[in-house]
Amino acid sequence: xxxxxxxxALVKVDKVAKKQFFERFFPPLSALSQRxxxxxxxxxxxxxxxLAHTLQHVIKNRHEAVKDLDSFVKHQFIKETISFLKQQRxxxxxxxxxxxxETSSKNYDLFKDNQIIDFNTLDVESLLKxxxxxxxxxxLVFNLHVIEGYSLRDVSELLxxxxxxxxxxLEKSKYNLQKNLETTLKALNNEHAI
Amino acid sequence: MSTPFNYELDEYRIRQLLLNTEFGYTENDxxxxxxxxxxTDKLQKKGHTPSKSVSIGISxxxxxxxxxxxxxxxxxLLLMNMIKLKPxxxxxxxEREVKPDPNHFKQNSAPSPAKTNALKDQNTTASKPxxxxxxxxxxxxxxxxxxxxxxxxxxxxxxxxxxxxxSPVQTEPPVPTSTVSSMALPLTKTAETKSLTPxxxxxxxxxxxxxxxxxxxxxxxxxxxxxVELK
Numbered sequence: 001x002x003x004x005x006x007x008x009a010l011v012k013v014d015k016v017a018k019k020q021f022f023e024r025f026f027p028p029l030s031a032l033s034q035r036x037x038x039x040x041x042x043x044x045x046x047x048x049x050x051l052a053h054t055l056q057h058v059i060k061n062r063h064e065a066v067k068d069l070d071s072f073v074k075h076q077f078i079k080e081t082i083s084f085l086k087q088q089r090x091x092x093x094x095x096x097x098x099x100x101x102e103t104s105s106k107n108y109d110l111f112k113d114n115q116i117i118d119f120n121t122l123d124v125e126s127l128l129k130x131x132x133x134x135x136x137x138x139x140l141v142f143n144l145h146v147i148e149g150y151s152l153r154d155v156s157e158l159l160x161x162x163x164x165x166x167x168x169x170l171e172k173s174k175y176n177l178q179k180n181l182e183t184t185l186k187a188l189n190n191e192h193a194i
Numbered sequence: 195m196s197t198p199f200n201y202e203l204d205e206y207r208i209r210q211l212l213l214n215t216e217f218g219y220t221e222n223d224x225x226x227x228x229x230x231x232x233x234t235d236k237l238q239k240k241g242h243t244p245s246k247s248v249s250i251g252i253s254x255x256x257x258x259x260x261x262x263x264x265x266x267x268x269x270x271l272l273l274m275n276m277i278k279l280k281p282x283x284x285x286x287x288x289e290r291e292v293k294p295d296p297n298h299f300k301q302n303s304a305p306s307p308a309k310t311n312a313l314k315d316q317n318t319t320a321s322k323p324x325x326x327x328x329x330x331x332x333x334x335x336x337x338x339x340x341x342x343x344x345x346x347x348x349x350x351x352x353x354x355x356x357x358x359x360x361s362p363v364q365t366e367p368p369v370p371t372s373t374v375s376s377m378a379l380p381l382t383k384t385a386e387t388k389s390l391t392p393x394x395x396x397x398x399x400x401x402x403x404x405x406x407x408x409x410x411x412x413x414x415x416x417x418x419x420x421x422v423e424l425k
Contacts, residue, residue, distance in 0.1 A: 022227055027216035035212060044226075052231040056238060120207075124215050127208060146205050147212050178203055 003069040007062040010055070021055060029077055035143050036081050038091070038132055050080035078148065082158055085136050092136045122181065126188065130180035138173035141166055 009017030030047055037043035054076045058065045065072045086092050131139060137159075144155045145166070152170075156163045 018228075018231075019224065022224055023219070026219045026223065026227075030217040030219065031212070031215040034217070048227050048230040049234075051227060052234040055231065056234060122207070122211070124211055127211060147209050149209075174203060181203075 004066050007058070007066060007069075010059050011062060018055070021058075022051070025051065025054075025073055025077075028074070032074075032077065033081065034128055035131055035147065036085065036139065038136070038139075046081060046084055050077055050084055053080045078144070079158070082140065085140060088136070094135050094137070121185070126181065126184045129184055130177050133180040134173055134176055138169050138176060141169040142173040142177065145170055 006017055006020060010021060026047075029051060030043075033043045033047040033050070034040070037046050054073055057076050057080075058069075058073060061072075131142065134142065140159060141155060144150045144158065145152060150158065152163050152166050156166045159166065
């Protein structure tokens with residue numbers, strides 16, 4: 001079914017069209033929601049709610065959506081996700097205590113900490129685990145800038161914050177993610193060694 | 195920078211890994227989505243329907259001071275009602291209801307003949323034959339007499355009792371005329387005496403003149419003393 005036909009069927013509240021929309025957009029948006037949420041339970045809730053809102057928005061603005069349905073749906077879903085995460089106020093407005101100025105190069109004791117961590121061995125699961133461990137604001141900035149490819153200005157507009165805040169959050173997120181991945185990979189190495 | 199212990203993240207690789215990932219779905223996911231979608235539809239429909247609640251476009255900054263002012267005003271009104279700020283109005287002499295004292299009547303049982311005659315004249319004018327249906331014949335006569343006296347003392351009663359339209363009335367047991375007439379006399383007397391008796395005026399006293407005592411002279415004459423120069 002073409003995009004125009006799908007949209008016209010969605011306007012008529014056609015159940016088959018709705019199922020088709022779900023089948024088409026669930027797999028990519030499910031992965032996206034898992035990156036933005038703090039755990040699997042939240043990712044499921046986020047996916048269902050935001051996808052439902054996105055569908056409503058698509059039906060309303062079908063003339064715009066017809067041009068490029070995939071990118072329209074993705075962009076709208078990201079917007080809905082941001083508003084969803086911002087609604088969790090007690091989680092979102094958490095001040096991070098990480099000092100980004102800390103030197104990244106450390107003098108490791110080769111005898112104690114002699115595990116060489118290869119980032120090429122990273123898989124999706126461990127990467128998602130590391131991203132989920134971030135503070136919501138840092139997680140959002142990292143996802144939007146590094147993975148989705150939005151510019152810092154666009155991110156600041158989407159999050160309704162200053163560009164400086166976005167930059168600082170991005171730095172913190174990179175540092176924290178590195179730490180999280182480090183611990184994850186070390187744990188994996190230890191398991192393999194045993 | 196590219197030391198073996200420098201963990202710089204490869205952003206490009208991370209992006210490639212995460213962007214292309216997709217997860218499958220099950221029927222449960224579809225049912226969960228459908229349930230939530232129905233709820234969101236309901237909420238949206240609720241949002242479109244005009245709400246019945248009336249919203250007045252007055253900001254909180256106006257409403258709260260207005261409420262406070264109204265509250266303070268009410269409180270002051272309450273206090274004003276409790277406290278009388280006006281000077282005391284002069285006590286208006288209230289009309290005292292004079293009631294006959296039965297002990298007094300017993301003492302002055304014999305009235306003066308002139309006044310009794312006057313009362314009798316009044317009775318004759320007021321007491322025309324009234325048809326009061328009672329049992330005994332004697333009692334009727336006495337009733338006429340008694341009603342006559344009472345009516346003569348109170349003009350309002352004479353008006354109310356009409357000999358033609360008057361229905362059978364049960365009155366109080368009869369009282370002898372002599373006693374009734376004696377009851378009316380002291381009432382008039384007491385009223386007159388109370389109103390006429392003037393209050394005794396106070397005598398003006400002349401101011402008492404006290405003798406003046408001259409103050410004792412302690413210091414010497416100022417002319418004789420010389421001022422001491424201070425050095």
